[in-house]
Amino acid sequence: MNGALNLCGALGRWLLGATERVGDGAVLSCRALSGLLILPWQGRQFVLQLYAIGVGSLVIIAITGAFTGMVLALQGYYSLAKFGSESLLGSVVALSIIRELGPVLAALMMTGRAGSSITAEIGIMRVTEQLDALEMMAVNPVRQVILPRIVATLLALPLLVALFDVVGLAAGYVVGVDLLGVNAGSYVGETIDKVTMHDLTTGWVKSFCFAVLLGCIATLMGYRAVPTTEGVAQATTRAVVVTSVAILIADYIITSFFL
Amino acid sequence: MNAAAAMIRTEQLTKRFGDMTALNQVEIAIPERATTVIMGGSGSGKTTLLRLISGLEPPSSGAIYFEGADLARISRRELYRLRMKMGMVFQYSALLNSLTVEENIAFPLQEHTALDARVIRTMVTMKLEQVGLRGFEHLMPSELSGGMAKRVAFARALAMDPKVVFFDEPTSGLDPISAGVITDLIRNLTQLTHMTSIVVTHDVHAGLAIADHVILLWQGEVIAAGTPESVRNSDDARIVQFIEGRPDGPIPFSRSDTSYMDDLLAREVIA
Ligand SMILES: Nc1ncnc2c1ncn2[C@@H]1O[C@H](COP(=O)(O)OP(=O)(O)OP(=O)(O)O)[C@@H](O)[C@H]1O
Numbered sequence: 001m002n003g004a005l006n007l008c009g010a011l012g013r014w015l016l017g018a019t020e021r022v023g024d025g026a027v028l029s030c031r032a033l034s035g036l037l038i039l040p041w042q043g044r045q046f047v048l049q050l051y052a053i054g055v056g057s058l059v060i061i062a063i064t065g066a067f068t069g070m071v072l073a074l075q076g077y078y079s080l081a082k083f084g085s086e087s088l089l090g091s092v093v094a095l096s097i098i099r100e101l102g103p104v105l106a107a108l109m110m111t112g113r114a115g116s117s118i119t120a121e122i123g124i125m126r127v128t129e130q131l132d133a134l135e136m137m138a139v140n141p142v143r144q145v146i147l148p149r150i151v152a153t154l155l156a157l158p159l160l161v162a163l164f165d166v167v168g169l170a171a172g173y174v175v176g177v178d179l180l181g182v183n184a185g186s187y188v189g190e191t192i193d194k195v196t197m198h199d200l201t202t203g204w205v206k207s208f209c210f211a212v213l214l215g216c217i218a219t220l221m222g223y224r225a226v227p228t229t230e231g232v233a234q235a236t237t238r239a240v241v242v243t244s245v246a247i248l249i250a251d252y253i254i255t256s257f258f259l
Numbered sequence: 260m261n262a263a264a265a266m267i268r269t270e271q272l273t274k275r276f277g278d279m280t281a282l283n284q285v286e287i288a289i290p291e292r293a294t295t296v297i298m299g300g301s302g303s304g305k306t307t308l309l310r311l312i313s314g315l316e317p318p319s320s321g322a323i324y325f326e327g328a329d330l331a332r333i334s335r336r337e338l339y340r341l342r343m344k345m346g347m348v349f350q351y352s353a354l355l356n357s358l359t360v361e362e363n364i365a366f367p368l369q370e371h372t373a374l375d376a377r378v379i380r381t382m383v384t385m386k387l388e389q390v391g392l393r394g395f396e397h398l399m400p401s402e403l404s405g406g407m408a409k410r411v412a413f414a415r416a417l418a419m420d421p422k423v424v425f426f427d428e429p430t431s432g433l434d435p436i437s438a439g440v441i442t443d444l445i446r447n448l449t450q451l452t453h454m455t456s457i458v459v460t461h462d463v464h465a466g467l468a469i470a471d472h473v474i475l476l477w478q479g480e481v482i483a484a485g486t487p488e489s490v491r492n493s494d495d496a497r498i499v500q501f502i503e504g505r506p507d508g509p510i511p512f513s514r515s516d517t518s519y520m521d522d523l524l525a526r527e528v529i530a
């Protein structure tokens with residue numbers, strides 16, 4: 001009885017806490033995004049962040065994209081061969097990458113690579129009182145530190161997803177046509193035939209939504225980190241976990257809208 | 260001191276962290292164009308008081324008047340406008356570590372003025388000369404010693420020619436010579452520029468040496484406020500103990516509030 005009550009209490013507290021954090025996050029994100037309207041925003045910071053987040057991730061995204069395309073071709077060929085419809089391979093690979101795996105895998109890779117470092121960096125700025133120093137210089141840290149990182153993520157992630165898609169499709173072609181011997185004409189033909197504007201839009205909407213999640217969660221976790229060494233470590237872990245889960249949940253929701 | 264000359268004034272200022280009361284009904288008045296030193300033991304609430312009167316943290320209750328405006332009640336925009344008149348030297352300098360020394364000092368000027376790059380560079384050189392670090396423009400904060408970083412932070416705080424500069428433990432963690440340099444800088448610049456300095460420290464000698472006005476905190480309450488002489492000559496046992504640095508007295512050495520014997524016995528029983 002007592003145990004059940006305790007459990008209810010703990011659950012209630014957890015829910016309250018979670019709601020409070022989500023609300024806090026929403027307010028902070030709105031404050032950051034409303035900064036978008038107050039031009040000119042921090043141009044130099046933005047370029048630096050775009051470089052760190054975007055350019056720094058090119059190689060890792062290309063590699064991930066290539067192997068994803070290759071394994072999809074192998075796996076798809078294996079399944080399709082059972083129905084004797086290997087000729088469909090091109091469209092299977094392309095639809096999987098463009099609608100699903102491109103946005104999701106690129107976003108997850110970016111969460112690990114860029115999200116964690118955004119959180120850690122802002123958390124350390126909190127610990128070392130750099131955020132307070134900005135406040136004291138009458139510079140809004142939300143505009144100076146958070147906004148450029150969110151905007152850079154919004155721009156970088158869709159572009160990286162596009163890179164992932166292109167490399168993945170090319171790698172799928174190499175494995176499917178050159179290695180497994182699917183007819184080149186039917187591979188490309190299937191791809192062009194079956195991939196519609198709708199599929200491209202789905203991929204684009206996903207990558208944009210994931211970018212919003214990644215940018216807002218990573219910056220927020222850093223900004224609200226408990227100002228100690230462990231606090232930053234925890235915030236970084238939490239940022240990666242929360243963002244990854246949020247991306248997967250959002251993926252399901254968006255997919256169900258774009259069937 | 261008459262209230263009109265007070266740059267910053269607090270009324271019944273209280274700050275709690277959870278159940279812990281860090282500041283309790285604090286009433287202080289900080290005179291304009293003078294150096295006020297806030298002293299007190301570790302955990303007495305000095306840093307908390309500094310963060311409150313600079314508007315970095317909101318009070319739990321009470322009011323903080325900066326030139327008559329209540330910091331807890333004004334808008335963010337209004338607060339930022341007042342901040343243009345404030346400078347802060349943080350305990351660990353808090354330089355922006357992605358920027359060079361020069362960029363750090365130039366930063367507030369770039370943010371808030373329309374001066375062109377050459378003028379800003381000249382001003383940065385002048386500020387660095389004031390703190391004796393001309394020629395170190397291109398170092399990164401990570402390449403500076405603690406003392407140098409503090410001087411750079413000082414130069415940055417002076418960049419906008421503030422009316423009030425806050426210092427949190429300006430001499431702690433420095434060797435006696437660097438500490439002396441910083442203390443001299445504070446004294447000279449305060450006299451030279453007629454600014455108001457607020458210095459938080461537990462270094463009694465440096466504190467009394469530069470102070471025009473002293474505020475002594477003890478467990479979140481003000482136990483003395485006045486000129487350095489009046490504090491030095493006080494016969495309040497707590498003040499005497501603090502000034503003379505005796506380990507035990509009315510301010511107890513032990514911070515525990517349970518009986519030592521009870522604690523030991525309790526542990527014995529459990530074992
Ligand atoms: N963010 C916080 N959360 C919880 N408690 C805090 C916080 N900041 C300060 N305190 C508590 O408030 C009290 C006063 O702290 P404060 O940092 O103001 O002391 P101080 O006088 O600056 O001490 P020191 O000389 O050691 O720097 C301490 O007991 C501290 O534990």
Ligand SMILES: [Mg+2]
Pocket residue numbers: 305306307
């Ligand atoms: Mg302190």
